[in-house]
Amino acid sequence: MIVESITTDVLVIGGGTAGCFNALTLAEHSSYKVLIAEKANIKRSGCLAAGVNAINAYITQEETEESFVEYVNKDSEGIIREDLVYSIAKGLNKATRKIESLGLTILKDEKGHYVSRGKRSIKINGENIKPILAHAVQSKENIEIIQRTQVIDYIIKDKTVIGAIAIALDEEKIYTIYAKAVVSATGGASGIYKPNNPGFSKHKMWYSPFNTGAGYGMGIRAGAEMTGFEMRFIALRCKDTIAPTGTIAQGVKAQQVNAKGEEYVSQYGKPTTYMRLYATVQENLAGRGPCYLQTKGIDHEQEKELFKAYLNMAPAQTLKWIENHTGPKKENVEIEGTEPYIVGGHTASGYWIDIKRRTTLKGLYAIGDVAGGSPKKYVTGCFVEGEIAAFSIIEDIQDKPSQTKAIEDEMTRNIYNFYNNKEQSYTYASIEEGMQKVMDEYAGGISQGYGYSQEKLKIAEQRINELMALAYELKVNHTKELGLTWEVIDRLYVAKVLIKHLEARKETRWRCYQENKDYPEKKDAFLKYVNSIYKDNKVHIVFKELVKKEDVYEHSY
Incomplete structure (x- = not known):
């Protein structure tokens, strides 16, 4: 294989929402060379690939930065990094104006004010939000982009991340990339659990199927401190299409009703994000399902807006209505929960970072869905984190010398091992299927109503370890196969940490998200963060006290 070495000032791993905004900020406020390594094509990659129809984190006229933190804290049952959420809240509106200036269409009323969709949400025409971001990045002379490139591990020297090793997916090539600062912006992890639609339609899921926990996996293997993995995210979605339900719930104020037409969420407690899901699961278990969003009887204009909104973001839902000669005006929309995901943009899973978005590994920053501690950051929150990290990097690497190359022979040898392995009777696809079955049945998947027990988790841990051993024995014939194999390995590492x-x-702090059948009640003793460090092939749990918004938490290293 060809080995190509690249030196840059800042390496951004992942050209999605946060990565693009981080690179853009660096380019506009410094002369540093920035390299974005993107697994797909930057024009349509990451969570915004298909578009989005609202900005869901915005400080409207009725809200304040403080009320935003309060909202996130209440919805997350007190387990958030208030300092991180507050720093995000302070930048949401600025980030919104920035993306609008780049060409995003944000709907306005006759007075020129943004049109609200909810208390912290505004309407946009966002089908082209990712191409807009990509164009802005590509127009900067000091940003270089290498696409169809999968980063698989960090290069570490003297306990400092000085770069990363990557593979080209369309040719037999290894990249060794050296940088003064490395930014992880790879997104969260999907595909760990058996999906709603296994087999041919397994890609029909809530989260991007191409975000496979690469940033998490690299950080876990390198010994970075992680946080909040147990706060999984499970989306309440339109059945089969897995299209967002918030578009309907907020757009036409549709209530959740059971098969008898009864509103049911209020019977289970305050209508937090996870409680709407939990109530739906319980109604189905009690035989009062299926459950719906009550849209039957909405007017023609409202239906028209829903058709348009889903074409901007989840076309399958509009196409389903058209193919069945129906629509939300004629019939209610059935809803269901998805499989669990590990994602720091909706919940709190990810790297343990400080206020400057530095991880516990020197030289490494984490932003967006891969950064933990700050739920409900959504699109604009990812923008803000990208910006915060950019300014931190500009300050941190001012007098930092260019990185000298490390010896990466061991890392390239690990790659070659897969080519030299013997042919096996199993494949990366069968290991992936086995992992999803184990996690579904023993670690709280759809088939278990999202619940799990301590005994089942022990079985899950044992079987995930067995699958991990098999994964390292796989034989590959080209880099594309190697990339797919490595995606499974990354997710197995995420599964190992998640189980612990x-x-x-x-x-049980978050119904369904973290449904511990052995401990079904919430306890004040666990009003703290569950963190972990992977060392000597074991996940070591570390508990941390809460950080308030007025605190300025920075790593001491």
Whole structure:
């Protein structure tokens, strides 16, 4: 294989929402060379690939930065990094104006004010939000982009991340990339659990199927401190299409009703994000399902807006209505929960970072869905984190010398091992299927109503370890196969950490998200963060006290 070495000032791993905004900020406020390594094509990659129809984190006229933090804290049952959420809140509106200036269409009323969709949400025409971001990045002379390139591990020297090793997916080539600062912006992890639609339609899921926990996996293997993995995210979605339900719930104020037409969420407690899901699961278990969003009877204009909104973001839902000669005006929309995901943009899973978005590994920053501690950051929150990290990097690497090359022979040898392995009777696809089955049945998947027990988690841990051993024995014939194999390995590492986090939180704080059948009640003793460090092939759990918004938490290293 060809080995190509690249030296840059800043390496941004992942050209999605946060990565693009980070690179853009660096380019506009410094002369540093920035390299974005993107697994796909930057024009349509990451969570915004298909578009989005609202900005869901915005400080409207009725809200304040403080009320935003309060909202996130309440919805997350007190387990958030208030300092991180507050720093995001302060930048949301500025980030919104920035993306609008780049060409995003934000709907306005006759007075020129943004049109609200909810308390913290505004309407946009966002089908082209990712191409807009990509064009802005590509127009900067000091940003270079290498596409169809999968980063698989960090290069570490003297306990400092000085670069990364990557493979080209369309040719037999290895990249060794050296930088003064490395930014992880790879997104969260999907595909760990058996999906709603296994087999041919397994890609029909809530989260991007191409975000496979690469940033998490690299950080776990390198010994970075992780946080909040047990706070999984499970989306309440339109059945089969897995299209967003918030578009309907907020757009036409549709209530959740059971098969008898009864509103049911209020019977289970305050209508938090996870409680709307939990109530739906319980109604189905009680035989009062299926459950719906009550749209029958909405007017023609409202239906027209829903058709348009889903074409901007989840076309499958509009196409389903058209193919069945129906629509939300004629019939209610059935809803269901998805499989669990590990994602720091909706919940709190990810790297343990400080206020400057530095991880516990020197030289490494984490932003967006891969950064933990700050739920409900959504698109604009990812923008803000990208900006915060950019300004931190500009300050941190001012007098930092260019990185000298490390010896990466061991890392390239690990790659070659896969080519030299013997042919096996199993494949990366069968290991992936086995992983999803194990996690579904023993670690709280759809088939278990999202619940798990300590005993089942022990079985899950054992079987995930067995699958990990098999994965390293796989033989590959080209880099594309190697990339797919490595995606499974990354997710297995995420599964290992997730299992230990679920085991460590001996309570149930978020219904469905973290449904511990052995400890069904919430406990004040666990009003703390569950963190972990992977060392000597074991996940070591670390509990941390809460950080308030007025605190300025920075790593001491």
